[in-house]
Amino acid sequence: MFNNTDKRYNQFSEYLKQKFGVKVYKITLDAGFSCPNRDGTISSGGCIFCDETGSFSRAHSSLLSVEDQVIEEIENQRKRFKAEKFMSYFQAYTNTYKPVSELEKIYYSSLKHPDVVGISIGTRPDCVDEDKLNLISDISKDYYTWIEYGLQSIHDKTLKRINRGHDYNCFLRAYEKTKEKGINVCVHIIVGMWETREEIMQTVQELARLKVDGIKVHMLCALQGTKLAQMYENGEIDFCTMEDYTYLLCDMLEILPPETTIHRLAGNGHRFTLVAPDWMGAKFECLNLLDREFLRRNSYQGIKYSPQ
Ligand code: SF4
Incomplete structure (x- = not known):
């Protein structure tokens, strides 16, 4: 149904395959960035x-x-998957949190290999400015380029509760400036932060209104050594089941535009530090459940999307 596959949603990996003619693998990179929400600048x-x-x-x-x-x-991905094309992915911490002259060197150094066709930069909406966006916009003239903004929720009370250090308006300003520069934007959101189903759906509805280019959905999870793990141990939060999460994913995808690419819905990372929920690492089981739920509903991404 999407990208010449039987998938009922617009999976980013398949979208890339259509665009480049071969599978494109993301290379996760750690360029030694920090984060203003950890180093004391914000908190x-x-x-x-x-x-x-x-x-x-x-x-x-x-x-x-x-x-x-x-x-x-x-080299690793060639051996494991016979991969041919790649995107560099700056994932750890806040990857625009350095002066623009340093960013330029870092980003371009990830693009030297002839088989790297694109770049994706994960960051916070309060860590971009005109100069940084101009740099990324320049890169986008030669490479397939994305910025990934951590938003998590449109609800300021939730952003405060998770100690995010910015509000929704901050995201909106950064988003609009980024789109003005012609850069693709993927937005990260999190399910399970004490929000009702209605509040979660309001966040997705807003991203549908913005017609975001891409979305990543994470289930909130507690990892060892985090404040959240402490809260979980104190009984201040509980997590939903995998079934409930996948039903909700289905509801969310139904109201998103069909053009929005889906970069992530489930993962299998953090195996050794996961505290809860215990089903978090079961990526394929979760995605299979989602496929089955779409089939059961005879539904697909965008079926309930209404342009505003
Ligand atoms: S999750 Fe929050 S604190 Fe951690 S690196 Fe990202 S913005 Fe900073």
Whole structure:
């Protein structure tokens, strides 16, 4: 139904395959960035769910230069998947949190390898400005380019509760400026932060109104050493079941525009530091449940989307 597959939603990996003619693999990079919400600039505690890896999904490799990380990962992925094309992905911490002259060197050093066709930069909406966006916009003239903004929720009371350190309006300003520069934007949101179903759906409805280019959905999870893990142990939060999460995912995808690419719905990272919920690592089971739910409803992404 999407991208010449039987998928009922616009999976980003399949979208990339259509666009480039081969599968494109993301290379997660750690360029040694920090985060203003951890280093004391905004707060020193960070988001309540953030552990010491700063949302990095694999072992740190910051002892290697960015260029060498790219070479090493390309070799690994070629061996494992026979991969041919790649996107560099700055994932750990806040990847625009350095002066623009340094960012320029870091980003371009990840693009030197001839098989790297694009770049994706994960950051906070309060860590971009005109100069940084101009740099990323320049890169986008030669490379397939995305910015990934952590938003998590449109509800300021939730952003406060998770100690996010910015509000929804801050996201909206950054989003609009980024779109003015012609850069693709993927927005990260989190399910399970003490919000009602209605509040979660309001966030997705707003992203549908903005017609965001891409979305990543995370289930809130408690990792060892985080404030959230402490709250979980104190009985201050509980997590939903995998079934409830996938039904909700289905509801969410139904109201998004069909053009919005779906970058992530479930993951299998953090195996060794996961505290709860215990089903978090079962990525394929979760995605299979979602496929079955779409089939059961005879539904698909965008079926309930109404342009505003
Ligand atoms: S913005 Fe990202 S890196 Fe910074 S504290 Fe929050 S989750 Fe961690």
